[in-house]
Amino acid sequence: MGRALDEGPFYHGTKADLRVGDFLRTGFRSNYRPDVLMNHVYFTALPDGAGLAAELAAGDGAPRVYVVEPTGEFEDDPNVTDKKFPGNPTRSYRSRAPLRIVGEVTDWTRQTPEALQTWKVRLAALSSDERGRIIN
Known part of the structure; x- marks a missing residue:
């Protein structure tokens, strides 16, 4: 389970209201490309990265960052690893x-409204570009 290259802890950002013991599963629509049904569940070892994902997530709920535990094998996210950033920073x-x-963690760094808007503009531009294609 997992790989020795990163022992965690791991985080997932979302606007879903979840409880300890719940599971995040595949088969839901992408937050960034709603036309794509996801074959993977994504997570990070950086709470602030999960916080950004939570703030950008679809839905009306409050952004939340959960501490998660993989239940099976996982791999580097090819959507950012090497495609956008060399290695996996x-x-x-x-x-x-x-x-x-x-x-759940609550002490992650929130984006300013201006920074959040900049991220939304970047994501919108990427989604209309081949580079924004999700490797699913």
Whole structure:
């Protein structure tokens, strides 16, 4: 389970209201490309990275960052690893196996409204460009 290259802890950002013991699973629409059904669940070893994902996530709920535990094998997220950043400086991963919620963190860094708007503009531009294609 997992790989020795990153022992975690791991985080997942979302606007879903979840509880310890719940599982994050595949088969939901992408937050960044709603036309894509996801074959993987994504997570990171950086709480602030998960926080950014939570703030950008679809939905009306409050952004939340959960501590997660992979239940199966995982790999580097090819959507950012080497495609956008050499290596894996974002410590971003994905798995076909569910992630178990084991806690929640609240001390992650929030984006300013201006920074969040900049991210949304970047994502919108990427989604209309081949570079924004999700490797699913």
